[in-house]
Amino acid sequence: MNHRAYTTSSLPGVPIPVNEPAQSVFPGWQDILTGYPLSGAYDEMFQAGGDPRPAFRRLFEQLAAMPAEEIERAQRAAALSFLRQGITFTVYGRGDQTEQIFPHDLVPRILTRTEWEKIERGLTQRITALNLFLQDLYHGGRILRDGVVPRELVYSCRHFRREMQGVKVPRNLYIAVAGSDLVRLPDGSFAVLEDNLRVPSGVSYMLTNRQVMKNVFPQLFQHYSVRPIDQYGEELLATLRALAPAGCDQPTIVVLTPGVYNSAYFEHAFLARQMGLELVEGRDLVTHNNFVYMRTTAGLRRVDVIYRRVDDEFLDPLTFRSDSALGVAGLMHAYRAGNLGMANAVGTGVADDKAVYAWVPDMIRYYLAEDPILPNVETYRLDQRSQRDWVLDHLHELVVKATGESGGYGMLIGPHSTTRERAEFRERILEKPRDYIAQPTLALSRAPCLMNGRMVARHVDLRPYILYGEKITIVPGGLTRVALREGSLVVNSSQGGGSKDTWVLSGDE
Amino acid sequence: MLSRVADSLYWIARYLERAEHTSRLLDVNLHLMLDQSAWLEEPRWRRLLVSLNLPPSQEAPEVLVRRLSTDAGNRASIVACIAAARENARQVREQISSKMWEQMNRLFLRVQQLPLPDTWDAQWYELYREVREGIQLFHGITDATLSRNEGWHFLQAGRYLERAISVTSLLESYMLPGSEPEAEHQHHERRVELLRSCEALDAYCRQFTADFRADQVTGFLLLSPEFPHSVHFAAIRIQEAVDALCAELQGRNPSRIVRLAGRLRSNLGFSQIDEVFAVGLREHIELVQRLCGQIHTTLYQVFISYQIEASLVG
Numbered sequence: 001m002n003h004r005a006y007t008t009s010s011l012p013g014v015p016i017p018v019n020e021p022a023q024s025v026f027p028g029w030q031d032i033l034t035g036y037p038l039s040g041a042y043d044e045m046f047q048a049g050g051d052p053r054p055a056f057r058r059l060f061e062q063l064a065a066m067p068a069e070e071i072e073r074a075q076r077a078a079a080l081s082f083l084r085q086g087i088t089f090t091v092y093g094r095g096d097q098t099e100q101i102f103p104h105d106l107v108p109r110i111l112t113r114t115e116w117e118k119i120e121r122g123l124t125q126r127i128t129a130l131n132l133f134l135q136d137l138y139h140g141g142r143i144l145r146d147g148v149v150p151r152e153l154v155y156s157c158r159h160f161r162r163e164m165q166g167v168k169v170p171r172n173l174y175i176a177v178a179g180s181d182l183v184r185l186p187d188g189s190f191a192v193l194e195d196n197l198r199v200p201s202g203v204s205y206m207l208t209n210r211q212v213m214k215n216v217f218p219q220l221f222q223h224y225s226v227r228p229i230d231q232y233g234e235e236l237l238a239t240l241r242a243l244a245p246a247g248c249d250q251p252t253i254v255v256l257t258p259g260v261y262n263s264a265y266f267e268h269a270f271l272a273r274q275m276g277l278e279l280v281e282g283r284d285l286v287t288h289n290n291f292v293y294m295r296t297t298a299g300l301r302r303v304d305v306i307y308r309r310v311d312d313e314f315l316d317p318l319t320f321r322s323d324s325a326l327g328v329a330g331l332m333h334a335y336r337a338g339n340l341g342m343a344n345a346v347g348t349g350v351a352d353d354k355a356v357y358a359w360v361p362d363m364i365r366y367y368l369a370e371d372p373i374l375p376n377v378e379t380y381r382l383d384q385r386s387q388r389d390w391v392l393d394h395l396h397e398l399v400v401k402a403t404g405e406s407g408g409y410g411m412l413i414g415p416h417s418t419t420r421e422r423a424e425f426r427e428r429i430l431e432k433p434r435d436y437i438a439q440p441t442l443a444l445s446r447a448p449c450l451m452n453g454r455m456v457a458r459h460v461d462l463r464p465y466i467l468y469g470e471k472i473t474i475v476p477g478g479l480t481r482v483a484l485r486e487g488s489l490v491v492n493s494s495q496g497g498g499s500k501d502t503w504v505l506s507g508d509e
Numbered sequence: 510m511l512s513r514v515a516d517s518l519y520w521i522a523r524y525l526e527r528a529e530h531t532s533r534l535l536d537v538n539l540h541l542m543l544d545q546s547a548w549l550e551e552p553r554w555r556r557l558l559v560s561l562n563l564p565p566s567q568e569a570p571e572v573l574v575r576r577l578s579t580d581a582g583n584r585a586s587i588v589a590c591i592a593a594a595r596e597n598a599r600q601v602r603e604q605i606s607s608k609m610w611e612q613m614n615r616l617f618l619r620v621q622q623l624p625l626p627d628t629w630d631a632q633w634y635e636l637y638r639e640v641r642e643g644i645q646l647f648h649g650i651t652d653a654t655l656s657r658n659e660g661w662h663f664l665q666a667g668r669y670l671e672r673a674i675s676v677t678s679l680l681e682s683y684m685l686p687g688s689e690p691e692a693e694h695q696h697h698e699r700r701v702e703l704l705r706s707c708e709a710l711d712a713y714c715r716q717f718t719a720d721f722r723a724d725q726v727t728g729f730l731l732l733s734p735e736f737p738h739s740v741h742f743a744a745i746r747i748q749e750a751v752d753a754l755c756a757e758l759q760g761r762n763p764s765r766i767v768r769l770a771g772r773l774r775s776n777l778g779f780s781q782i783d784e785v786f787a788v789g790l791r792e793h794i795e796l797v798q799r800l801c802g803q804i805h806t807t808l809y810q811v812f813i814s815y816q817i818e819a820s821l822v823g
Contacts, residue, residue, distance in 0.1 A: 259600075260600060260602070269602075269603050272603075273603070278511065280511065281513070284511050284512070284513050286817060288817050293817075294511065295813075296510060296512060297510050297515045297659060297754070297813070298757055299758075299815070299820040300820050
């Protein structure tokens, strides 16, 4: 059998290897591995020569020894499980919108204890600094006065909320739930690609992935000591309890959802059920005398903490968008009066703005007097003339992102773009440079995925979920998102991405 | 539970009951029409509209039947009622069992799919049968999978309030003297039709034999405590639901709704049919319908749309 190693996605500046056969020491694997690329990016499972990395050895052996029918059976069982539970996501942008079962790949991604420890320390450091930044920003802005972060960058940010100036939030906790996206660079180290500090989603997929894997492929877990993640619900609940207003010992906590038509509704309902909390919509809540109440058949019940999955803009028609039907009139009054805790606080968007992102390492140094444990990805600011000119000349090599967007929208991937797309982005950048940043196209790490009986390599990232209540807790692993289209670098579920179960080991193998 | 959820559950039950009732009425009338004289038709459709609480219409029967069955644009149609029930269920999907939702969805999709030909053929009866069976299956699944909590009681309240109103409307339409004088055999046919419209023919005959006297038929459908489609039966269930719901309230005074439900039940429970006729069947039916309307309004006032100041709790 001729094993040819060739890249299916060639990135500029990355050398295309000469035809090297993949040396596999495990018979039976050849068929699956035919055509699997082994260079061009860090491969999560395989080393350069084709041997599995030490942590993956036992997984590889098991998969190699498994007959094809068993793998197929497992795939069908997994798909059925997701289908029955109605775990779907709305996919936009292909002419219409459709409900699709969230694609799931059966080959888990494994992180060693050592790798995870560094991630954990790095993210703890980062979230601490970001929280201090928000606290500072809305109470005088020392970091701005000291010239560390440019004032105009903050004030020109759409998500900076003047309404939060001077507002005291419970425990000074602005970011109770964060999802920071990590990528692994070709040298094997992790960098932070972006932070999500407003309404990060995907945790329900992380939890159901693990549950499905345990049901469908229990034998894979046998030789490993995988750290559990199903305590997320408890830990989220503890985090929410920590946000209770002063003097409130037994807070009533609710999950605020935009409703059944929202693409992430499944997750809102899932988490509410896991935590045993009431799932409410804006229309179930009323404010009275600066307290928030929910309308129940037994009368009005006071609400003390809201886990909100509604964006700032739609939260309160009296303060923000007046046409919003999703919010609660007067909510901000109750919040400012100190009678309500919210996860996350209003106004956190200024800290996950993609242009402000470039300053996070400086924030870490400023507030904590430490060097960042996890680096940023190099970022070009387009409102700076010299950087902008250079970027416009190199659009075909770079990734351009809209600063206020999420979900992978408003993004240009240079090497995969058409001339027309680049021209369009050029126009947009020239018109509103503050709204865009550019980054080099990264060779995101790849992980093997089982598709149609073959092992193919797809780009992945990692989104751990960070909870900040009485202390910072990070559930081991997180959501590994997969760009399902060959060569694609877009992993977002709303644009057709998929996911894998992520295993953090108790040891290093 | 959230007031919005109670509201949705209540309306799921009312819409389904309405769809089932309409479906049964159309089925019965279409069947009978086949072998009865043509000149009976116009009064028949007039009676149908009155019993459904709908305004009179000059439409041809085929048009009317289609409008009441499959016209999604007509809020009173079977298809529209099922769609409304399903939409309400969707909003409270988390509060009902997954099997309940599946059945609701299945029923909804099924009625969307039935393309009906213009002529009266067996497919029309298929539609009505599937609707009735689909709704009955929903109730069966609910009975088997839903805990007897607040949600359950709101469903019962909705179902039986709708039933009380439907059956009294039927009685009004069939048993009160109409504008045209009729021969005795026509009265007889009418009463059989009435019983069939409530699936009551078998039960009635078992109790009274095939002797369709006006007072007996009216008494059976109005006052029987045992037959599921009698108004009295519905009143008993309404009172049970109201009592169960009021037991959950703390501090607020539900006495008005308890009194109304009690009054409805005792009005039907302690009357004999000859007393009803002495007072006047029309007056009695009006009283029942008025009480049902008041129970509906009070239900909203107590549990769903109450004023904020009146109801601050804890």
